[in-house]
Amino acid sequence: MSSLAGAVEAAGPTSSLHGSGSLDPDDFPVPAGREEEWRFTPLRRLRGLHGDAALDLGKVSVEVDADSDITVGKAKHGDARIGTALVSSDRVGARAFAGFGEATIVTVPPGVVAARHVGINVVGESAEHGAAGHILVEVGANASAVVVLQYAGSATLADNVEFVVGDGAQLSVVSLQDWADDAVHLSHHAALVGRDATFAHTAVSLGGSVVRIAPSVRYSGSGGNAELRGVYFADAGQHLEHRLFVDHNEPNCRSRVTYKGALQGDGAHAVWIGDVLIRVEAEGTDSYEANRNLVLTDGTRVDSVPNLEILTGEVVRAGHASTSGRLEDEHLFYLMSRGIGLKEARRLVIRGFFGELIGQIEVPELADRVMSAIEAELEKGM
Amino acid sequence: MTEQPQFVRACAVDDISDPGTFAVELSGTPLVIVKSDGEIFALDEFCTHEEVSLADGEIYDHTVECWLHGSCFDLRTGKPTGPPASKPLATYQVRIDGDDVLVSLPPAE
Numbered sequence: 001m002s003s004l005a006g007a008v009e010a011a012g013p014t015s016s017l018h019g020s021g022s023l024d025p026d027d028f029p030v031p032a033g034r035e036e037e038w039r040f041t042p043l044r045r046l047r048g049l050h051g052d053a054a055l056d057l058g059k060v061s062v063e064v065d066a067d068s069d070i071t072v073g074k075a076k077h078g079d080a081r082i083g084t085a086l087v088s089s090d091r092v093g094a095r096a097f098a099g100f101g102e103a104t105i106v107t108v109p110p111g112v113v114a115a116r117h118v119g120i121n122v123v124g125e126s127a128e129h130g131a132a133g134h135i136l137v138e139v140g141a142n143a144s145a146v147v148v149l150q151y152a153g154s155a156t157l158a159d160n161v162e163f164v165v166g167d168g169a170q171l172s173v174v175s176l177q178d179w180a181d182d183a184v185h186l187s188h189h190a191a192l193v194g195r196d197a198t199f200a201h202t203a204v205s206l207g208g209s210v211v212r213i214a215p216s217v218r219y220s221g222s223g224g225n226a227e228l229r230g231v232y233f234a235d236a237g238q239h240l241e242h243r244l245f246v247d248h249n250e251p252n253c254r255s256r257v258t259y260k261g262a263l264q265g266d267g268a269h270a271v272w273i274g275d276v277l278i279r280v281e282a283e284g285t286d287s288y289e290a291n292r293n294l295v296l297t298d299g300t301r302v303d304s305v306p307n308l309e310i311l312t313g314e315v316v317r318a319g320h321a322s323t324s325g326r327l328e329d330e331h332l333f334y335l336m337s338r339g340i341g342l343k344e345a346r347r348l349v350i351r352g353f354f355g356e357l358i359g360q361i362e363v364p365e366l367a368d369r370v371m372s373a374i375e376a377e378l379e380k381g382m
Numbered sequence: 383m384t385e386q387p388q389f390v391r392a393c394a395v396d397d398i399s400d401p402g403t404f405a406v407e408l409s410g411t412p413l414v415i416v417k418s419d420g421e422i423f424a425l426d427e428f429c430t431h432e433e434v435s436l437a438d439g440e441i442y443d444h445t446v447e448c449w450l451h452g453s454c455f456d457l458r459t460g461k462p463t464g465p466p467a468s469k470p471l472a473t474y475q476v477r478i479d480g481d482d483v484l485v486s487l488p489p490a491e
Contacts, residue, residue: 033433034450042433044412299469 015277015309018216018245021087025098028091037090040271040303042239045210047156047184049092049130055099058124058131060155062104065119070145071107075136081105082136085162085192085218089245093188093214096158099132106147110140110166117146117363124155127182133159137173141166141194146362149175152207156184163201167194167221172362173201176370179208186212193253195221202361203259204370205232205240206377212241212271219250226255229357230272231370233377234300236265243273244289248282257289260357262350262374264381266299274320275307283314293324294353296381343382350378387475387486392424394481403446405437409487413474414439416446416457423457424474424485431467 017036022028030051031038043050064072075082082103088094106118120135139145143166151157165171171191179185185208193199205211217226226246234240246255261270274289293302306320327349335345354374361367390408398404398417405427406413412427414437427435429448436455439446445463447454454464460471472489 039432044433 014279014311015247015275017275017307017309018089018247018277021089023083023086023088023094023097025091025094028094031091037243040273041212041241042210045184045239046186047127047130049095049156049158049184049186053130055095055130055132055158056101057129058156059126060122060124060131060133060157062133062135063121063123064104064106065121066106067114067116069109069112070114070118071109073105073107075103075105079103081138082134082162085164086160086188086190087216087218088160088188092158092186093160096132096160096186096188097134100134100159101132103134103136105136105138108139108143108145110143112140112143114143114145117148120147120149122149122151122159124153124157124179124183127154127156127184130156130158133157135159135161136164137162137171138164139166139169139171142168144170146172147174148363148366149173150178151176151185152178152180154180154182158186161187161189163189163191163199165191165193165197165199168196169194170198171200174361174363174366175201175203175213176366177203177205177208177211177213178373179211181207181209183208184210187214189213189215191215191217191226193217193219193224193226196223197221198225198227200227201229202357203230203232203242205230205242206373208238208240210239212243214243214245216245216247217255218247219253222250222252224250224253226253228255228257229360230259230261231354231357231374232259232261232270233374234261234263234268234270235377235380237267239269239271241271244275246276246287246289248276248278248285248287251282252284253282254286256287258357259290260292260354262294262296262353263300263302264296264377268300270301271303272322273305273307275309276318276320277309278311278315278318280311283312284316285318286316288317288319290321291323292353294350295324295326346382347375347378350374389475389477389484389486392483392485395422395478395483396481398422401441403437403439403441405435408485411487413485414446415483415485416441418444418457422476422478422483424476425455425457425460426471429453429467430462430469430471436471
């Protein structure tokens with residue numbers, strides 16, 4: 001009989017990529033570089049964030065700009081509100097959770113519709129020492145808010161950002177990684193989306209030496225909707241990595257993941273890992289994930305890996321796509337045949353490529369800024 | 383007048399078996415020192431395909447082969463001789479001073 005027992009699938013982690021989440025750093029060995037979750041990341045450039053480097057010496061400030069109907073506060077470890085959305089799946093996330101001194105908590109009370117976006121500015125003073133951070137954004141039932149999270153300056157930062165979206169609430173987040181050239185930033189953005197709630201998250205990664213952002217979504221009720229978008233532009237020597245995880249743990253929820261990036265210059269490296277897990281109980285799931293990369297010069301590298309883990313057949317849709325390629329000659333030819341020069345034609349095609357996503361950023365002046373920043377990057381490479 | 387290369391001690395000759403490798407970091411540059419048929423070479427430590435140390439690679443026919451995906455590099459020139467790597471490794475001049483292996487930084491042209 002014992003031989004038969006081995007034939008039955010043993011109870012193990014449901015997801016092979018995001019198996020055993022934990023907030024205890026000791027549950028994760030120090031990565032050596034060949035592990036599935038680390039194999040694309042240049043560990044040598046992380047300044048020990050993945051190892052045992054101290055996380056209490058770095059200077060990173062967090063400032064919140066919000067209207068008076070939104071509560072802004074600080075909290076220490078042990079506050080019951082912290083850690084509800086976050087399930088870390090790697091050592092750096094768990095170390096950041098164990099190592100932060102004071103968390104910033106932004107609360108939008110139930111039913112409040114914020115008239116103006118909430119600004120959260122994270123500014124680093126120096127990349128010399130490691131720092132850990134924690135931010136929690138709570139949006140009460142049937143409330144609505146737009147949050148703009150901006151990272152700037154120099155830092156070696158490991159942080160976690162939690163979004164708890166109440167039933168029927170709407171939260172849009174734009175996270176702008178506009179770091180100085182020497183910054184190293186590893187971050188988890190974890191959302192818990194309530195019943196019939198909508199969560200939109202746009203990651204815009206432009207600056208920094210190594211930036212690794214891991215946005216994740218779980219649902220706390222049926223009918224939730226998550227839109228995860230991303231825009232990135234990797235320059236020479238830059239490593240920009242986005243690791244998406246949508247955990248469909250409730251029935252009749254929807255998710256869309258769309259990330260677009262461009263690469264230019266020697267050693268520019270973009271990594272995109274998507275994972276959508278549709279659990280047995282998540283019947284009626286509607287999900288799609290896509291990643292598009294534009295390779296503008298020689299010497300760049302793209303790693304794009306979409307994953308789907310589907311445990312029920314009763315889904316509305318579950319798909320994924322990934323493309324990495326050069327600018328299409330035919331697109332350029334079409335524009336040039338109408339009298340537009342090559343430089344301008346390239347600019348227009350790239351503008352169109354990113355425009356679909358940048359146009360959805362809820363704060364118009366920020367959308368303009370992102371488009372201008374991308375055009376400035378392009379100008380450098382021409 | 384061209385600038386004379388600076389030679390820095392990397393290891394002892396006997397630190398490396400033949401054929402064999404020795405990983406060392408000089409002025410922040412990770413290098414692999416390779417001995418093959420009595421000759422000693424110095425190259426960048428990491429494969430240009432992925433971040434894999436060539437100190438764990440296999441040495442044969444004046445080639446170092448990355449253990450993970452099989453990229454091969456010529457020990458003399460650093461040029462890739464087998465895929466998937468397509469970019470060369472930097473190579474460094476080596477001088478033997480008694481029992482010491484000295485390596486020049488920056489890389490040889």
